Amino acid sequence: MKKTDVLIIGGGPAGITAAISAKRSYPGKSVMVVRQEKQVMIPCGIPYIFGTLANSEQNLIPDASLTKNQIDIMIAKVEKIDAIKKTVLTSEGEIEWDRLVIATGSVPFTPPIPGKDLPGVFDIRKDADYLKTLKSRIEEARNIVIVGGGFIGVEFADEISKNSGKNVSIVELMPNCLSLSYDAEFCCDAENRLREKGIKIYTSTKVLSFNGGGKVESVKISTGEELAADVVILGIGASSNVSLAAAAGLVLGKSRAIAVDRRMETSVPGIFACGDCTEKVSFFGGKPSGLKLASIATQEARIAGANLFETRREGVGAVGVWSTVVGGMALGTAGLTESAAAALGYKAVATYIEGVNRHPGVMPGGVLTKLKLVFDASSGVLLGGQAVGGESVGDMINVVAALLQKNMRADEIVLFQMGTHPALTSSPIVYHLVNAAEIACQKMLK
Amino acid sequence: MKKTDVLIIGGGPAGITAAISAKRSYPGKSVMVVRQEKQVMIPCGIPYIFGTLANSEQNLIPDASLTKNQIDIMIAKVEKIDAIKKTVLTSEGEIEWDRLVIATGSVPFTPPIPGKDLPGVFDIRKDADYLKTLKSRIEEARNIVIVGGGFIGVEFADEISKNSGKNVSIVELMPNCLSLSYDAEFCCDAENRLREKGIKIYTSTKVLSFNGGGKVESVKISTGEELAADVVILGIGASSNVSLAAAAGLVLGKSRAIAVDRRMETSVPGIFACGDCTEKVSFFGGKPSGLKLASIATQEARIAGANLFETRREGVGAVGVWSTVVGGMALGTAGLTESAAAALGYKAVATYIEGVNRHPGVMPGGVLTKLKLVFDASSGVLLGGQAVGGESVGDMINVVAALLQKNMRADEIVLFQMGTHPALTSSPIVYHLVNAAEIACQKMLK
Numbered sequence: 001m002k003k004t005d006v007l008i009i010g011g012g013p014a015g016i017t018a019a020i021s022a023k024r025s026y027p028g029k030s031v032m033v034v035r036q037e038k039q040v041m042i043p044c045g046i047p048y049i050f051g052t053l054a055n056s057e058q059n060l061i062p063d064a065s066l067t068k069n070q071i072d073i074m075i076a077k078v079e080k081i082d083a084i085k086k087t088v089l090t091s092e093g094e095i096e097w098d099r100l101v102i103a104t105g106s107v108p109f110t111p112p113i114p115g116k117d118l119p120g121v122f123d124i125r126k127d128a129d130y131l132k133t134l135k136s137r138i139e140e141a142r143n144i145v146i147v148g149g150g151f152i153g154v155e156f157a158d159e160i161s162k163n164s165g166k167n168v169s170i171v172e173l174m175p176n177c178l179s180l181s182y183d184a185e186f187c188c189d190a191e192n193r194l195r196e197k198g199i200k201i202y203t204s205t206k207v208l209s210f211n212g213g214g215k216v217e218s219v220k221i222s223t224g225e226e227l228a229a230d231v232v233i234l235g236i237g238a239s240s241n242v243s244l245a246a247a248a249g250l251v252l253g254k255s256r257a258i259a260v261d262r263r264m265e266t267s268v269p270g271i272f273a274c275g276d277c278t279e280k281v282s283f284f285g286g287k288p289s290g291l292k293l294a295s296i297a298t299q300e301a302r303i304a305g306a307n308l309f310e311t312r313r314e315g316v317g318a319v320g321v322w323s324t325v326v327g328g329m330a331l332g333t334a335g336l337t338e339s340a341a342a343a344l345g346y347k348a349v350a351t352y353i354e355g356v357n358r359h360p361g362v363m364p365g366g367v368l369t370k371l372k373l374v375f376d377a378s379s380g381v382l383l384g385g386q387a388v389g390g391e392s393v394g395d396m397i398n399v400v401a402a403l404l405q406k407n408m409r410a411d412e413i414v415l416f417q418m419g420t421h422p423a424l425t426s427s428p429i430v431y432h433l434v435n436a437a438e439i440a441c442q443k444m445l446k
Numbered sequence: 447m448k449k450t451d452v453l454i455i456g457g458g459p460a461g462i463t464a465a466i467s468a469k470r471s472y473p474g475k476s477v478m479v480v481r482q483e484k485q486v487m488i489p490c491g492i493p494y495i496f497g498t499l500a501n502s503e504q505n506l507i508p509d510a511s512l513t514k515n516q517i518d519i520m521i522a523k524v525e526k527i528d529a530i531k532k533t534v535l536t537s538e539g540e541i542e543w544d545r546l547v548i549a550t551g552s553v554p555f556t557p558p559i560p561g562k563d564l565p566g567v568f569d570i571r572k573d574a575d576y577l578k579t580l581k582s583r584i585e586e587a588r589n590i591v592i593v594g595g596g597f598i599g600v601e602f603a604d605e606i607s608k609n610s611g612k613n614v615s616i617v618e619l620m621p622n623c624l625s626l627s628y629d630a631e632f633c634c635d636a637e638n639r640l641r642e643k644g645i646k647i648y649t650s651t652k653v654l655s656f657n658g659g660g661k662v663e664s665v666k667i668s669t670g671e672e673l674a675a676d677v678v679i680l681g682i683g684a685s686s687n688v689s690l691a692a693a694a695g696l697v698l699g700k701s702r703a704i705a706v707d708r709r710m711e712t713s714v715p716g717i718f719a720c721g722d723c724t725e726k727v728s729f730f731g732g733k734p735s736g737l738k739l740a741s742i743a744t745q746e747a748r749i750a751g752a753n754l755f756e757t758r759r760e761g762v763g764a765v766g767v768w769s770t771v772v773g774g775m776a777l778g779t780a781g782l783t784e785s786a787a788a789a790l791g792y793k794a795v796a797t798y799i800e801g802v803n804r805h806p807g808v809m810p811g812g813v814l815t816k817l818k819l820v821f822d823a824s825s826g827v828l829l830g831g832q833a834v835g836g837e838s839v840g841d842m843i844n845v846v847a848a849l850l851q852k853n854m855r856a857d858e859i860v861l862f863q864m865g866t867h868p869a870l871t872s873s874p875i876v877y878h879l880v881n882a883a884e885i886a887c888q889k890m891l892k
Contacts, residue, residue, distance in 0.1 A: 013873070013874055016875055044805070045809075052810060053809070295865055298877075299863050302860055302861065302884065313857065323865045323867040325867065325870065360506070363491075364498060391811065391837060394838060394865065394870030395840075399841060401864055403848055406852045414748055415749065417742055418741050419779075420768075421490060422488065423776075423837075424769050427488065427490075428463075428740040428741050428743070429462055429463050438467070438470060442470050442471070
């Protein structure tokens with residue numbers, strides 16, 4: 001039987017980060033990652049296989065991230081966790097562990113829509129062979145229907161439309177694409193970019209059935225239309241992959257994900273969990289959170305890895321920070337939107353600033369950049385931010401994330417000394433973040 | 447006699463921002479800016495007039511930033527402040543004020559070098575006509591010598607070398623260009639970029655004299671060489687412009703700038719000051735700080751404007767956050783360098799991360815990005831950061847600035863949930879900031 005001090009089940013971002021964190025925190029301990037996949041996909045990079053990247057081989061996480069940290073890798077399917085004997089049974093034999101980290105991720109959620117099992121209907125799996133098949137089907141296809149206008153759906157649509165001659169549609173149940181993470185004005189910006197690229201968008205629209213003889217040929221939607229479809233892509237979310245954990249008797253939470261404490265330990269001492277398989281608690285108010293993001297997964301992994309033999313770190317809940325690119329325009333969001341804040345009962349004050357991210361605005365590379373900040377009116381504390389613009393939005397939203405996680409008030413953000421430069425940012429006089437906070441201060445004073 | 451509730455002397459970033467902040471804070475009060483210049487230059491944009499921009503007209507701050515906020519503008523030279531009568535005397539008559547904000551900025555520092563008054567030796571003034579003359583002289587020149595390798599000198603060299611056929615040299619007294627704001631490894635990156643563009647750099651080198659008959663023809667330096675020079679540009683810093691304030695009896699501080707309290711009020715109640723004319727105190731340790739940056743000036747202006755009739759804000763000292771672009775490579779710095787921290791007596795721990803700002807690294811636009819963080823070993827608190835890479839460095843360094851200003855510890859930064867995206871940032875597994883903090887935690891644990 002193989003033996004390791006620390007065993008991590010799962011080789012995705014959470015598993016890799018937990019392994020590195022474990023090794024950095026406890027250099028004397030042996031750490032092993034057991035995973036099913038020969039090669040690991042970058043999950044967020046999957047849409048880019050279908051346009052920007054040449055193939056899925058370009059979208060791999062190198063094993064060097066583990067091996068250079070003296071972490072062992074075993075390629076095997078885990079069949080069973082024995083929490084009493086402290087072993088796992090795998091397709092390649094048993095492994096004994098002292099501490100276990102479950103990072104089994106998520107599985108695509110498949111809606112109970114008639115025809116969902118027809119050939120040509122694909123969900124999105126982190127599996128190189130499956131994605132290779134999907135890629136070749138898309139290349140042959142003329143009509144592609146994407147179900148779900150969240151970030152995965154939107155990114156797939158954007159990437160696929162980079163290959164000319166495809167007829168791409170998005171069908172979204174909510175009134176806007178991306179509406180879980182952006183207020184309507186930002187969603188509309190994104191939808192307009194997609195439409196300019198020729199993508200058809202059906203919002204407030206339900207998929208009724210997938211139809212065809214032997215393979216999918218059309219999608220019937222609640223507008224009454226029937227959309228021609230050679231390929232359907234389901235991008236409507238994912239469920240926590242808890243089968244191993246549940247079978248081992250670990251407690252699941254309200255959202256049917258693995259229950260953990262703030263130290264990322266499960267109901268069984270010595271067994272930790274992190275990433276998409278784990279129940280999250282919202283940073284805002286503490287309800288269970290359905291967010292599944294690599295930024296949260298890797299943060300949880302850094303907590304789990306550090307706490308394996310000694311309590312060193314505690315989590316503060318899922319904030320929800322992510323960015324995307326749609327039609328060459330970057331969007332970023334952190335924390336609560338104005339509508340999410342209202343739904344949680346906050347009396348929110350929102351401010352909105354737009355301006356070119358250069359000064360003077362004629363400097364090369366200038367892009368109109370919009371920033372919205374949402375504050376709690378009773379305390380002045382920042383609740384969230386959304387930005388749209390050029391590539392710097394990816395880091396700008398992380399400034400917002402940093403402020404959020406320290407519960408910064410508007411009157412503190414006003415006093416930030418921010419670096420500005422003609423070729424890189426807007427001017428110090430109108431710097432988006434500080435100016436949005438300043439306006440919020442005035443609104444809240446009234 | 448003209449009358450205004452709030453009078454601001456100076457139309458640069460500090461003056462404009464103080465006026466806007468005053469009007470936002472006290473909408474019922476009349477606010478007037480009195481300034482000498484018909485049109486106001488963007489100070490940080492001045493180097494870009496000599497390469498990227500077509501002319502100085504493209505580098506103006508529009509008056510709309512004032513007029514759309516109902517702020518009056520008067521173009522006049524202020525001759526005298528009368529602190530007792532609460533008036534100023536200008537070339538266009540007297541103005542009576544209730545609150546005064548002095549934002550008179552800085553004047554170029556001219557070193558006592560023989561020959562400094564020869565025609566062809568220019569300093570850098572925020573004056574459109576002067577800059578127009580300098581631009582036409584540079585266009586005619588073949589040999590240009592820049593004295594001072596701080597950010598102004600480096601940016602001028604970079605921009606001027608965009609016009610082909612010029613022979614550009616930088617002479618710097620310190621062992622490296624940019625060494626007040628960057629540790630040597632980052633300075634060397636910048637110098638290499640400049641050298642690749644054909645710019646000659648003389649470090650640890652003193653200028654002994656400017657020579658020529660009737661106009662400058664050469665520069666004698668401490669290496670013994672005599673550099674041919676048709677134009678010399680002095681970029682060695684600026685002194686606070688305090689003549690009006692000193693004549694009015696306002697107390698000056700240890701650094702000969704206008705002394706202010708944390709509320710930005712001067713020694714005379716009702717008279718405030720902000721920006722380059724004002725004495726700064728370092729965020730780190732509290733000594734007087736020589737930093738002159740628009741990010742500090744505008745922050746001070748937001749404090750001054752808000753406090754005119756009621757105390758609402760207090761400053762926390764000058765952090766020092768700025769970015770630049772050298773040979774197409776962006777550099778950013780915030781807070782203390784490792785060497786500055788050591789000079790102030792901190793036991794500093796520095797960590798250094800490099801990686802492409804995309805994931806996978808083959809995604810378009812990927813640039814090798816390096817981040818160095820400096821922590822205080824005794825408390826774990828962040829003291830500074832430096833970054834070099836692509837355009838996103840401009841915002842990345844502002845994430846560092848946000849963390850700095852909240853005195854964040856390494857173990858808190860590790861737990862940040864940062865947005866990451868294949869087309870915008872490095873991967874969540876190796877995200878520079880979090881990873882640098884993680885390594886610092888391990889170093890400090892030992």
